[in-house]
Amino acid sequence: CGLIPTLNSFGNTTIMAKIKLNLLLSYPPAELxxxxxxxxxxxxxxxxxxxxxxLSPDLGPDVVAxxxxxxxxxxxxxxEIKRYVKESGREKQLELLKSHPDxxxxxxxxxxxxxxxxxxxxxxxxxxxxxxxEERTKFHELNNKYKAKFQFPFILAVRNASKHTVLSALEGxxxxxxxxxxxxxxxxxxxxxxMRLLTKVDYPEGSNGHGGFLTCHVLDTANGTPASGMRIxxxxxxxxxxxxxxxxxxxxxxxxxLTNSDGRLNGPALSGTDFCEGQYxxxxxxxxxxxxxxxxxxxxxxxxxxxxxxxxxxxxxEHYHVPLLVSPWSYSTYxxx
Numbered sequence: 087c088g089l090i091p092t093l094n095s096f097g098n099t100t101i102m103a104k105i106k107l108n109l110l111l112s113y114p115p116a117e118l119x120x121x122x123x124x125x126x127x128x129x130x131x132x133x134x135x136x137x138x139x140x141l142s143p144d145l146g147p148d149v150v151a152x153x154x155x156x157x158x159x160x161x162x163x164x165x166e167i168k169r170y171v172k173e174s175g176r177e178k179q180l181e182l183l184k185s186h187p188d189x190x191x192x193x194x195x196x197x198x199x200x201x202x203x204x205x206x207x208x209x210x211x212x213x214x215x216x217x218x219x220e221e222r223t224k225f226h227e228l229n230n231k232y233k234a235k236f237q238f239p240f241i242l243a244v245r246n247a248s249k250h251t252v253l254s255a256l257e258g259x260x261x262x263x264x265x266x267x268x269x270x271x272x273x274x275x276x277x278x279x280x281m282r283l284l285t286k287v288d289y290p291e292g293s294n295g296h297g298g299f300l301t302c303h304v305l306d307t308a309n310g311t312p313a314s315g316m317r318i319x320x321x322x323x324x325x326x327x328x329x330x331x332x333x334x335x336x337x338x339x340x341x342x343x344l345t346n347s348d349g350r351l352n353g354p355a356l357s358g359t360d361f362c363e364g365q366y367x368x369x370x371x372x373x374x375x376x377x378x379x380x381x382x383x384x385x386x387x388x389x390x391x392x393x394x395x396x397x398x399x400x401x402x403x404e405h406y407h408v409p410l411l412v413s414p415w416s417y418s419t420y421x422x423x
Contacts, residue, residue, distance in 0.1 A: 087362030104288035111154050125279040128185040132170045159296045160287050161403040168276050183238040183271050228256045236267050243277035284363050296402040299357035304349045308413035312349025316375040320355055323365040362402050368395040376414045389415050
């Protein structure tokens, strides 16, 4: 989790080390801005103001030390930075929205020279270059309607979105009121900045991760009991190579588990430095589990055999509880804590 794959100018994937949080907070202003000033698109004043109000030597050593003590993980850092956007006023907020690139630039490779490397990488994951002729026409029509109505480009945190997500979001949001859409667009800008910050900043030296962890609990709703003895596997999705305009993903097995008598795992599935943002998947072997009950409960070909549950971890400082409520014929889940 301390390394992040990124695309260089030749389109190849390279590995870059993240900056430890405690070291980042000791950087002089120019180095701090060079490191994280780009999390908000072409708007370095946000990080500059954060530095001036919290880390400048002019504030005195006690204030700077208190800031460094207070900002103990990357989420706290982000919460303090993003408030400058919220408090900046409508004029500055609109300037920030207009600084973002038009998603249509992804369809015009020469035009990509005008946008930041972060945006090139994020838009590349959405696979817009694979739009069919019909999808491309629809995309341009909706995008032009959106820009004419709101006077700023359509913004979507696309890092883990597909072209279908982009089209769906654009089709829905183009009908919003101006005030609703400004609020939505600013929320998307914050999400983009958060994802960018996570690719740049790591937990402090000497810490065992950001503090978040992942747990699971399986309940057998057919028998009204915890699902004891169910086999579970946990996978993580990593970015792979680019193929036909799409960034492929590799599915990597992390761990295998067997639920205990309470239907839980014997401790967190992920914690410490192993717990980081990204896309994951549980595989629950429910067919094997229900096979121990009366044969009348399952078919010759079980309706549910292996239940895959794909989910995202967005904040490495939080507790994610991802359970399964299951019978031989149905299942459900939710984000718990």
